[in-house]
Amino acid sequence: MSLAHEVNSRHGKPTGSGSPGNSGESHVDGDQPRPVAASPRSDVDHHRSHIDRLIDERRPGYCLDAPFYLSDEFYAEDIEAVFASTWIFAATAAEMPEPGDFVTLDIGSYSVIIIRDDDENIRAHHNVCRHRGARLLTEAAGSLGNIVCSYHQWTYSPEGDLMSAGVQAPDFDRSCFSLRSVNVEVVAGLVFICLGTPPEDFAEVAARIAPYIEPHALEQTKVAAQVDLIEHANWKLVMENNRECYHCEAGHPELTCTFFPTYGYAPEDIPKRLKPAYQRFLAAEERLAENSRRNNLPTALIEELSGRPTGFRIERAALDGKGESYTMDGSAASAKLLGDLDTPELGRLSMHTQPNAWFHFMGDHAVTFSLVPLGPDKTLVRSTWLVHEDAVEGVDYDLENLTAVWTKTNEQDAALCARAHQGISSPAYLPGPYAPTENDLEEFCTWYIERLKAHRTQTEKQTAERQTAEPQTAQRQSAEPQTTEPQTTDQGGRSR
């Protein structure tokens, strides 16, 4: 859907007073913006003013207007303003246990290589050859010694240094053509990347969540299973669906064997039919508090889902049934507990990080979920189950038992999200109000609008700076001889 076909906006005609900035430009790594597909100026301004109006007039407490979920323009905006401008969860370190192990991740037009280098640090590089730009790695994951471009065999180390480039001119300087790095941080075994200028609040968030996750010792886990599901829905509908359990009671019979359906309810708002579940929850919370104290596990809820670039929520909460794991009866799925934990009855440590991930860490295993938009109406949801690295399939855990609840739940959610996307695609759609139990959705939309506005401000600033600089550059260039010296553009961090 194009904004030109926008329907059912709550608001009147475009004001025509759109922002002067962000006129169809994209940026990477804090480099100078590079132009993208040019359209006639009036079309660009028209689309921009539509986007700006919808952003500025978002109605708090309500679902977003249809174009946010359906339009190509908002999809492009989401990639740049959200997925290329914030820290996103990309992988688990357990997916790259050995030097040379890598995964690739495509985000919009970007493609990133995440690789463990020879010093066992995890690095991230743009998956773009520095010769003539070919995509370097096309596999989703694998293991290699060096990264070799299949076009003309330029060869890079896992650290991203150009090692060989065939026959070149005598003054060719290999050090000028390292792979362009992507910011990467590993927090307690979880790999986050940021394609653009990284928001500065990530280190503080990492320091606060790490003590919760570290006891689960993710660096000593292995991937027991990974499932990619393509959902036919906009990525924001997938996130919204995940942020509420209003639909759990009716929609997730397997999940509600262990997940208390009272999630999201204030105690005074719990419906009568859910009172028995709430009583079980209170008793389970008491046992969980004692087990957590003994294992020195932080449990307090931290909820900062909006008002900051790196929005997050983390808490430890009880599970129903045996209270140990996400299985059909709540008992542990893996006999080898994570880290030094002395009991499997530790409920779930649940975390959500804007914009694209949620996690559950139990005593016996962890499961991570990440999403990547594949288009306005298509979203990749990746689920990864981690067990102790010494756990043996068929001995310590049964794969079917380990994965059953979330496999079923994901399929059910995919159907619900597709149905939501279908409904919103109708010209009859009007945004409805979020229920009190859907507060996290309101937080998500608030954060999302904040990010779009922040990106717009940043782009306007860059445009103004460029316009100021251009006349000076033109003057200088007419007065000075041109230089063709190549520039290195590498920047960004690395850590484990």
Ligand code: FES
């Ligand atoms: S494009 Fe990669 S070596 Fe030529």
Ligand SMILES: [Fe+2]
């Ligand atoms: Fe669900």
